[in-house]
Amino acid sequence: MEPVLELKNLTKRLGNNNAVDDLSFTVNPGEVFGLLGPNGAGKTTTIRMIVGLISKTKGDVLINGTNMYEDFKKAMSDVGAIVENPEMYKFLSGYQNLLHFARMSQTEISKERINEVVKQVELEESIHKKVKTYSLGMRQRLGVAQAILHRPSLLILDEPTNGLDPQGIRDFRDYLRNLTKEGIAVMVSSHLLSEMQQMCDRVAIIQEGKLINISTIDEFSNEPNEGTLVHFEVDDAEKAQNLLAEQGSKIVKGQLQVMTKKENIPAMNETLVQGGVKIYGITSKNQSLEDKFLQITKAGEK
Known part of the structure; x- marks a missing residue:
């Protein structure tokens, strides 16, 4: 073409x-x-x-x-x-x-x-x-x-x-x-x-x-090398954060958020379940164009 x-x-x-x-x-x-x-x-x-x-x-x-x-x-x-x-x-x-x-x-x-x-x-x-x-x-x-x-x-x-x-x-x-x-x-x-x-x-x-x-x-x-923002709705956010501390988890509005690759979600879910954390929901969100734009332009400034 x-x-x-x-x-x-x-x-x-x-x-x-x-x-x-x-x-x-x-x-x-x-x-x-x-x-x-x-x-x-x-x-x-x-x-x-x-x-x-x-x-x-x-x-x-x-x-x-x-x-x-x-x-x-x-x-x-x-x-x-x-x-x-x-x-x-x-x-x-x-x-x-x-x-x-x-x-x-x-x-x-x-x-x-x-x-x-x-x-x-x-x-x-x-x-x-x-x-x-x-x-x-x-x-x-x-x-x-x-x-x-x-x-x-x-x-x-x-x-x-x-x-x-x-x-x-x-x-x-x-x-x-x-x-x-x-x-x-x-x-x-x-x-x-x-x-x-x-x-x-x-x-x-x-x-x-x-x-x-x-x-x-x-x-x-959906760029594979970039993270997906994963939100875990759990009964004990502090316990969940400790279990996923190595993944850089943080508590936002009483729930757990982790920036990770999508393929890591099942293993993280298993870690939380085995650790005694009740999970009520998991949602993920890929980077928006705005997220990517800010990331790229900041890298360009550096």
Whole structure:
């Protein structure tokens, strides 16, 4: 499968420092790819280079195999993007905004296509109202509609859920999933780790402009060398802690918690039973994306 987006050693030097440093990764058709990093890590700078808003220092950006620095017009014809907040003419209706963007497009966009996109982002009831009456979530959906009018194969979104309420975030996540079913690749930059965990197929973590980890969401959550947090509901937490002292157990809210590998749980359970501890329940929780993100970025700082 040929990647929709490929970065090769992309670098942006600002002053004496590299804001983006030798960055390389790919984004595939039909996936939601997350770009994560602390503030100042280089996420927005990377996106701005990909869409041509700022120049590179070195490296290449390929979109469907086309080097954007060799044929910018062809490469960008396959890209839709919202960098920061979508900008619309608030005194026009949503439909008038889309019609205006359609007229500016290099490819012909029919009114049937506009209606198709409006339905896709579920704005049929509001599309003829002025944008100034739209909620933030509606404006975000209108922005996505505008970005996909020309049928791009790559959609790039920088912090798309900023300011949305929980229902708006969930709806937006569903819209993105519907897009990927059509084969569109979506690249999302965000600081909302819990949402990225539910939204993305793969995530890349960058720090100080460098790629320090790239994995699927399942790999982040189930990496075998990392611990699983196990909670034992017992009748005597102090006794249980003494029995599992070598495993680094601790008492939290009157119950026992241990960070261990999942395969160690049966043996620990047996130790507690043989030690006379009554066990009422055992629950385990893999590392969340947030846990893994903090672990990786702290290691990167060191």
